Amino acid sequence: MPSTTMDHSSQPAHSPPQAVIERGRRSSPWLTLLAVAFGLFMVQLDASVVAIANPEIGRALEASTADLQWVTNAYLLALAASLILGGKLGDRFGRRTYYMVGVVGFTLASVAIGLSGSIDGVIVFRAAQGFFGGLLMPNTLGLLRAVFPPRKFGMAVGIWAMVSAVSTALGPIVGGLLVENVSWESVFYVNAPIGVIAILVSAAVLPQSKNSSASHRFDVPGVILLALGLLCMVFGVVKGETWGWTSAGTLGVVAVGVLILVGFGWYETRVEHPLLPMRLFRIRALTVGTIVTALNFFVMLGVIFFVMLYLQNVRGFSPVEAGVRTLPLSLASLVASPLGAALTGRFGSRLSMPLGMVLQAVATFSMLTWDTGSSYATMWPPFIALGLGVGTVLSASSDAVVGQAPVKEGGVAGGLQATALQIGGALGTSVLVSLISSRVGATLVGELTDAGVPPAVAGGLADAKDAVAMGIAPVSGSMSDQLKSAVAEGSSQAFMNGMHTAAAVTGVLCLLGAVMATLGLRGTSRPMQG
Incomplete structure (x- = not known):
């Protein structure tokens, strides 16, 4: 559909834009x-x-x-x-x-x-x-x-x-x-x-x-550097929970992203149209x-x-x-x-x-x-x-x-x-x-024990911390009703510790x-x- 192009290239930051016809x-x-x-x-x-x-x-x-x-x-x-x-x-x-x-x-x-x-x-x-x-x-x-x-x-x-x-x-x-x-x-x-x-x-x-006056070449190297830097940064962030925030993989990917973004910033100060x-x-x-x-x-x-x-x-x-x-x-x-x-x-x-x-x-x-x-x-x-x-x-x-x-x-x-x-x-x-x-991993066994779960059973449920961190109690069909109730209570309290x-x-x-x-x-x- 036809439309009239607005040219704001010469306007200062706070001047009112021209009318659009x-x-x-x-x-x-x-x-x-x-x-x-x-x-x-x-x-x-x-x-x-x-x-x-x-x-x-x-x-x-x-x-x-x-x-x-x-x-x-x-x-x-x-x-x-x-x-x-x-x-x-x-x-x-x-x-x-x-x-x-x-x-x-x-x-x-x-x-x-x-x-x-x-x-x-x-x-x-x-x-x-x-x-x-x-x-x-x-x-x-x-x-x-x-x-x-x-x-x-x-x-x-x-x-x-x-x-x-x-x-x-x-x-x-x-x-x-x-x-x-x-x-x-x-x-x-x-x-x-x-x-x-x-x-x-x-x-x-x-x-x-x-920007109708922007007839200069597009900054393709800048696009590539920025995309790679942001990809590494976000990838490191979203995988940090899985890999561990102090793991070599997380720190390495984030560090690479930071270095690329620093390089991007340096490059952008040296091109005419960044x-x-x-x-x-x-x-x-x-x-x-x-x-x-x-x-x-x-x-x-x-x-x-x-x-x-x-x-x-x-x-x-x-x-x-x-x-x-x-x-x-x-x-x-x-x-x-x-x-x-x-x-x-x-x-x-x-x-x-x-x-x-x-x-x-x-x-x-x-x-x-x-x-x-x-x-x-x-x-x-x-x-x-x-x-x-x-x-x-x-x-x-x-x-x-x-x-x-x-x-x-x-x-x-x-x-x-x-x-x-x-x-x-x-x-x-x-x-x-x-x-x-x-926090759930640090407190789960103690909270289960305090809720009445036998220490041996509580220790065996320590590996279920990922489920408990999502608010899910690790109960099974083989547990008695009393044990299910205790596991649910202890798991919920451990989740609340993490949430707090x-x-x-x-x-x-x-x-x-x-x-x-x-x-x-x-x-x-x-x-x-x-």
Whole structure:
């Protein structure tokens, strides 16, 4: 479809973008926001909905635990490797074009997963999903940066953050309903109608936006170095729990990734037209926002992961029941994102970003009071605090990263933020699961013995720590009812020990993030209001 190209290459970072004319009429920035919201919703929903489907995928396709890990890891690796590339391609050749390519590819890959019929097919098409998600995600923010004037960009980002947070939090509910009442394949098929709507709306309303002056050669060596570095980093992170965080394999792969990324940074300072301009990191708000973005999703995805284990495996709720109980988190995110955007617009990120991190610290420290029989009255307040904190930080960090970057590099900045988000999420689940597993291993035998399990039997169950770290009690049909009860009680308590350790560490990280944001954003200017 015909579209008018916007040239922002000569605009300063905070000048209002030029008007977009398409088919003889002025394009609405709010329609642009509506269009990108569909693609964003689809990708973020899929990121959390798969966790609910994994057990059923394993049963239906006779997949091993390692196979199921790759269902998640293949997506994360492909996504991490392609996010900044996707933003750069959008900046160079057209953000509308690459956003729509991402939507089409993600939708087709989703359908292909449901039709694959084998675990290998699921893994391959999950990687394809990740790649197309990498084209889609950064250009959502790049398009918003191009069409919204500075005085309204914060509110647009707030709504963007709301869609992101709510779709992620709704994943367990939607996934539980589909898996219980339809099939695991439907978890992926649901992307088809969302994708079709996104394509139709985008074709009708999205303006073309790109760096029309960027006629220079594309930075192919930079693409290769960045992709290899991120692949090694994320691979080391996702395998850290399996290999051990201090093992030679984990440390070696992560070290190689770090060295490649250092080499990438060195190379980017020596080319005329870099893939990721290192000068962006001279913007203090952008650098702090990138780090806090990673920490924000470390907390959100990591906490949601162990909370769902607690609700389903320790408390015995079904996926739908567990999802419904986390609704306060979704509703709080719904309120927090526009509220955080309003606070950021009025006072700047230096207030809203630390505030959001403190709210998350309050939420995670409150979880230290939970036990194996806690009432729901002790659960919903932390969920609300977590949702408020995540939504507020997401709005503030998006404004700090994308809002502070020059308009012509909005896609690259969006890719940078999305990369930080995904790496933070991968670290959150991997690191916190590792902490839980380590604590469970240290306390399992003692807790089983205290619960009344004979010492010899308790010692024999020590090897079941991996199952207990997932909240699953290692009972068998040959055990007496009394012994089953004791094993379940001791296992649940050992899991709670691990969960409390993970919650405490997360709370401390949130406080450190608040201090970093407070000190790092001191003296930064407020966003322009006019």
